[in-house]
Amino acid sequence: MLKKYLLAPGPTPVPPEVLLAMAQPIIHHRTPQFEAVFAEVQAGLQRLFQTREDVLILASSGTGAMEAAVTNTTSPGDHVIVVNGGKFGERWTKIATAYGLAVTELKVEWGRAVEPDAVARALREHPETRLVLMQASETSTTALHPVEAVARLTRDRETLLVVDGITAVGVLDLPMDALGIDVLITGSQKALMLPPGLAFLALSERAWRAVANAKTPRFYFDLTRERENQQKHTTAWTPAISLVSGTHAALQLIFAEELANVFARHARLARATRAAAQALGLRLVAPECASPATTGIYLPDGVPGKIVGYLRDRVGVTFAGGQDQLKGKIVRIAHLGYIDAFDVVTAIAALEMALAAFGQRVAFGAGIGAAEAVLMEGMPPVPAA
Numbered sequence: 001m002l003k004k005y006l007l008a009p010g011p012t013p014v015p016p017e018v019l020l021a022m023a024q025p026i027i028h029h030r031t032p033q034f035e036a037v038f039a040e041v042q043a044g045l046q047r048l049f050q051t052r053e054d055v056l057i058l059a060s061s062g063t064g065a066m067e068a069a070v071t072n073t074t075s076p077g078d079h080v081i082v083v084n085g086g087k088f089g090e091r092w093t094k095i096a097t098a099y100g101l102a103v104t105e106l107k108v109e110w111g112r113a114v115e116p117d118a119v120a121r122a123l124r125e126h127p128e129t130r131l132v133l134m135q136a137s138e139t140s141t142t143a144l145h146p147v148e149a150v151a152r153l154t155r156d157r158e159t160l161l162v163v164d165g166i167t168a169v170g171v172l173d174l175p176m177d178a179l180g181i182d183v184l185i186t187g188s189q190k191a192l193m194l195p196p197g198l199a200f201l202a203l204s205e206r207a208w209r210a211v212a213n214a215k216t217p218r219f220y221f222d223l224t225r226e227r228e229n230q231q232k233h234t235t236a237w238t239p240a241i242s243l244v245s246g247t248h249a250a251l252q253l254i255f256a257e258e259l260a261n262v263f264a265r266h267a268r269l270a271r272a273t274r275a276a277a278q279a280l281g282l283r284l285v286a287p288e289c290a291s292p293a294t295t296g297i298y299l300p301d302g303v304p305g306k307i308v309g310y311l312r313d314r315v316g317v318t319f320a321g322g323q324d325q326l327k328g329k330i331v332r333i334a335h336l337g338y339i340d341a342f343d344v345v346t347a348i349a350a351l352e353m354a355l356a357a358f359g360q361r362v363a364f365g366a367g368i369g370a371a372e373a374v375l376m377e378g379m380p381p382v383p384a385a
Contacts, residue, residue: 007347008320009139009167009294011189011196012337014246018193021249022242029241035233037248042230044251048259049184050175051202056226057247058199059240062166062187065199067095068221069162069183073207074130075215076100081122081159083114083134083150086141087323088164092133099216104129110141110326111296113289116149129159130210136168140323142296142332143286144172148179155180160207166190167293169200170254171266171336182207188243190293191266193250193338198243265378266292269335269344272374276348279370280355280362285330293336296322297351299329303358307331310354317350341375 006013027033038057045055058064070092074080080101082092085108096103104122108114114134123129132154136147147163154161160182168174169184170191176184181204188198203211203223211224220237229236254262270292274284277297285296299307305328308321322330333347348367356362 002316005317005343005346005350007334007339007343008318009190009332009334009336010187012191012193012334013339014195015193015250015253015338017253018246018249022195022246024242024245026241029239030234034241034244038230038235038239038244039233041244041247041251042233044248044255045200046202048170048251048254049200049202051177051184053176053202053204054227054230055200055202056223056230057235057239057244058201058221058226059197059235059237059243060199060221061196062164062185062199063091064221065185065187065201066091066164068218068223069185069201070095070101070131070133071099071214071216071218071221072203072223073160073162073183073210073214074099074101075213077102078130079104079126079128080131080133081106081119081126081129083108083119083132083145085112085114085143085145086110086135086138088135088138088140088166092164096133101130111143111286113143113145114150116146116153119150120153123153123157123159127157129157131160131162133162133164135164135166136174137165137171137291137293139167139291139294139332141285141326142291142294144168144289144291147174147181151180154182160204160210167291167336170262171291171293173259173263176202176204180204188247191262191337192247193253194243194246197240198247263292265340266336268374268378269339269341270295272341272344272371273333273335273347275374276344276351276367276371280352280367285326285332294320294332294334296326296330296332299331300355300360303355303360304328307354307358310357311350315350315354317347319347319351341378344371344375
């Protein structure tokens with residue numbers, strides 16, 4: 001027997017309640033029955049995003065929402081600033097360039113967070129900037145960027161702040177309205193505990209004003225058309241009906257746990273994973289700005305990147321490896337969504353044993369013990385006799 005554990009930063013495990021909701025017979029999407037479910041999902045997403053604005057539901061991956069955010073708020077030739085500190089920061093540049101925008105990149109060392117002063121300097125040098133495009137949590141490097149500090153720079157300008165929160169929304173407290181984020185994005189396969197296939201995004205009032213004047217071509221991702229339809233609790237195009245039903249169930253689980261507890265759980269699992277790595281003498285990829293969604297760990301010298309495939313195929317534990325210059329050098333252990341304390345214990349046990357299998361000297365239990373010391377903070381109290 002080889003039991004499988006999915007501990008990569010997307011897709012993430014799907015709870016049984018969500019799987020069962022998606023397994024129900026398909027209903028037609030142009031019916032009052034679907035509209036009722038859709039309306040409840042819309043209200044739940046507003047609560048999750050902590051916004052009064054409409055949260056639009058798109059049948060696409062998160063990249064579709066990234067593209068929609070760019071095309072609906074710009075005109076060809078507009079200037080944008082991109083925070084590029086990893087593969088997904090790089091994706092902002094590729095999208096913007098594809099649509100004829102002028103791009104200023106703020107290159108950030110992988111594993112580090114952007115300096116707000118660097119963003120402020122770029123805005124002074126380019127006062128015409130239409131958008132600042134950034135990640136909250138850069139999944140490829142496991143680094144957390146200072147969204148709140150950057151939002152303070154854009155709130156009093158005509159510049160809009162567009163945040164990829166794909167591994168941040170539902171992981172950490174990222175209140176869209178309170179922070180002054182103009183466009184916030186996430187995807188279904190991360191903290192929302194769903195399969196891939198849905199993207200979600202919300203626009204501020206001033207972002208919608210920019211949409212009214214934007215000239216960049218769009219069709220499927222025309223957010224004005226989509227908003228008009230979704231305000232009637234339907235969609236412009238055929239929705240992913242089963243995934244919407246799954247979202248309904250997932251949001252119920254999140255709110256039953258309560259948002260504050262969800263955020264605290266993610267923070268605790270992240271601290272436990274980092275403590276385990278350091279107890280094993282391993283270096284963190286983002287030691288000063290680690291995301292609560294995923295922990296990046298450098299492999300010791302002499303341990304090849306194929307350890308990720310070994311863990312997946314021979315041990316049954318799926319981590320993620322590195323990308324580009326980090327390929328073959330790191331493992332990324334996720335602790336977001338439907339993941340709990342004992343998933344972290346399993347992850348660390350698998351890492352210890354795999355390192356030993358590849359010839360490393362490992363003090364078995366050192367990582368697990370360090371993780372357990374942190375995880376004890378979340379243990380329920382013993383009931384009174």
